[in-house]
Amino acid sequence: MKYLLYLSVGLIFFFTSCEDKKNTSAVPSEVTSEAEKNSEEKNDISEEKASAKQKRTYPEITNQNMVEFLTKYGAENPETEVLVSTQHGDIEIELYRDTPLHRANFIYLVKQKYFDGSFFHRVVPNFIIQGGNSDNVKTTKKRAAIGNAYLLPAELENGRKHSYGTVSGAKEYRENPDNRTAPFEFFIFLGPQSSTGHLNGNYTIFGKVTKGMDVVEKIANLPADEGDWPLQNVYIKAEVLQ
Numbered sequence: 001m002k003y004l005l006y007l008s009v010g011l012i013f014f015f016t017s018c019e020d021k022k023n024t025s026a027v028p029s030e031v032t033s034e035a036e037k038n039s040e041e042k043n044d045i046s047e048e049k050a051s052a053k054q055k056r057t058y059p060e061i062t063n064q065n066m067v068e069f070l071t072k073y074g075a076e077n078p079e080t081e082v083l084v085s086t087q088h089g090d091i092e093i094e095l096y097r098d099t100p101l102h103r104a105n106f107i108y109l110v111k112q113k114y115f116d117g118s119f120f121h122r123v124v125p126n127f128i129i130q131g132g133n134s135d136n137v138k139t140t141k142k143r144a145a146i147g148n149a150y151l152l153p154a155e156l157e158n159g160r161k162h163s164y165g166t167v168s169g170a171k172e173y174r175e176n177p178d179n180r181t182a183p184f185e186f187f188i189f190l191g192p193q194s195s196t197g198h199l200n201g202n203y204t205i206f207g208k209v210t211k212g213m214d215v216v217e218k219i220a221n222l223p224a225d226e227g228d229w230p231l232q233n234v235y236i237k238a239e240v241l242q
Contacts, residue, residue: 061147074104089215102206132185151180
């Protein structure tokens with residue numbers, strides 16, 4: 001009986017010991033996994049901070065420093081080709097060098113990722129599609145960070161006329177006798193020449209579509225509300241090609 005009692009106690013101790021070892025081995029793996037997760041999150045935060053710090057190296061653009069800043073930026077960033085991507089297809093744009101402030105401004109906005117997440121927010125069949133705005137609060141924050149109070153001087157000396165596929169800057173209407181351009185929005189013209197009377201000489205043309213006018217046409221004909229806002233948002237992503 002004494003031998004059986006010792007044997008029973010020994011078996012209970014053996015099985016209990018195995019179960020504890022199993023549970024103990026599971027805890028460190030969970031802790032290690034959590035530590036790795038925290039490390040990855042810290043790296044992500046560090047990268048975001050580094051990216052934000054890099055973006056802050058540029059000053060806020062104002063009407064006072066705009067010409068100087070964009071002239072210098074344009075000299076350091078001479079690219080003229082941009083890809084605008086949407087869920088309906090891609091649009092390639094060539095920017096003109098004889099509108100240097102508009103070209104530099106557009107390249108700057110693309111490189112600052114301003115257009116990413118914005119929309120083609122106005123579509124008019126046989127006339128224009130207009131992009132660079134959205135109802136997303138991130139767009140408002142991006143404008144504030146870049147400088148939401150400056151306007152670009154009109155660059156109309158080349159005498160260029162609106163034609164199929166030209167890219168122009170949208171215009172601030174109120175108190176704007178000098179036809180200054182609102183820097184964050186642009187439109188692509190696709191209407192007939194008979195529709196250009198109020199555009200020519202009033203809106204700066206700073207580029208043209210070189211590929212993807214079929215996409216522009218598709219976007220222009222999307223269903224829209226009474227304010228010409230597409231019923232389904234047309235998201236933009238832009239990058240510099242060369």
